Amino acid sequence: MGDIFALVRRNNMFKKLSNGCVALVNRFLPDPFIFCIILTALVFVAAIPLAKQTPMNLVTVWGNGVWGLLAFSMQMALVLVLGSAFANAPAIKKILQTIASAATTPTKGIFVVTFVSLIACWINWGFGLVVGAILAKEIAKQLDGVDYRLLVASAYSGFVVWHAGISGSIPLALATPGKDALALATGGAVTEPIATSNTIFAPYNLVMCLIILICLPLINSKMHPDKENTFCIDKTLLKELEVENKVAVTPAEKIENSMAMSMIIAAVGVVFLVNYFINNGFNLSLNIVNLIFLIAGIIFHKTPINYVNAIAQASGGAAGILLQFPFYGGIMAIMTAVSPAGISLAGVISNWFVSISTDVTFPLFTFLSAGVVNFFVPSGGGQWAVQGPIMMPAGLELGVSPAITGMAIAWGDAWTNMIQPFWALPALGIAGLSARDIMGYCLITLFFTAFVVCGGFLIVGILGIA
DSSP states (O other), X not given: OHHHHHHHTOHHHHHHHHHHHHHHHHHHOOOHHHHHHHHHHHHHHHHHHHSOOOHHHHHHHHHHHTTTTHHHHHHHHHHHHHHHHHHTSHHHHHHHHHHHTTOOXXXXXHHHHHHHHHHHHHHOHXXXXXXXXXXXXXXXXXXXXXXXXXXXXXXXXXXXGGGGSTTOHHHXXXXXXXXXXXXXXXXXXXXXXXXXXGTTTOHHHHHHHHHHHHHHHHHHHHTOOOGGGOOOOOGGGGOOOOOOOOOOOSHHHHHHTOHXXXXXXXXXXXXXXXXXXXXXXXXXXXXXXXXXXHHHHHHHHOSHHHHXXXXXXXXXXXXXXXXXXHHHHHHHHHHHOOOTTSOOHHHHHHHHHHHTOOTTTHHHHHHHHHHHHHHHOOOHHHHHHHHHHHHHHHHHHHTOOHHHHHHHHHHHHHHGGGGOHHHHHHHHHHHTOOHHHHHHHHHHHHHHHHHHHHHHHHHHHHHTOO
């Protein structure tokens, strides 16, 4: 740890490294839509020799898979729109302004947004994505001289811990009772639920999360460029349109401006949510997160027409999601399609890592393989469906605990999100930036996380932690 802090204090080194990464990304990273096309071509060509697929079969698989993420695309669009509309409510603005006021210098601004985002994403990834991006915008409004690109990248960097947190889909799936479902998802390696005390709350996982929580805010803050290289956004571009409050004259206008109408539907939503949490505990699915933002937005905007206007204003940022997610659906379909030979491209990648593993290196190589697969299958559930039946039995055969194998897949799934624009789209839509603006800084998060997690799983393998 002392070596890490000594490294962080060398400002010039971090600035040179981050500047190099930013320059590299700005030069070579295309628009995320072009990135989708390139990935599509890459997996299409690779699947022919490696997965023994025919071109025509891949065309069919791709066409059928394009619409496989429709429900998820709508969920993600709502994360962006409902979160933005909620944050635009006057009372919420004041709260965000209070938090943002703690950032009195550019480096403190970067530190605050990284720290808050890490905690929020560990609690719930959907909540964290929205909160981090909104807080970044608020800090940029209040603080002079802060680099807006690094600010938004720092907000997104907190997402790297989501799958090790309490909304992680893989550890939660392993903890869910259901013998048949567990056996199917894990290739028969797991038939009884694995408690979260062995996954999310396992000491090795908490230590890795804690190291990242302590160090990443410091690392991000030390990357802040010199004054002459700082990208400061025009603050007028961050101001939301002020809604003109007209005096209600007609019966229709009086209904539109009636708080009673908002409170009636909000009361129904609150009752549902209270009943849900009583029966299900603190289980924040994406639908529940969106419902919370929806009901809270209605309440805090007070009148129906105010909320309608806020939603209309927030909807423009969803364009990237609507365009790109269908293509990721097609990419995922190609990656997971099983050929007549009984193999898939994702399976080929996973099996290669298994073939070079020992009981000591298996957790580490599982993490790395998940990082590679996640680049093409950027969905926790989708990745689990692909890798669970392969990696879990292989780990069990080598004597590695299924809980550790599951967490290695989870960490790998979160890790390469730092260079995959898929999950950044909601945050970018809220912030009004492109992937090229932030991915150079996110490369540093990628490298640092790899150092922490690779070291963590290597120690787990050496010590034989169960």
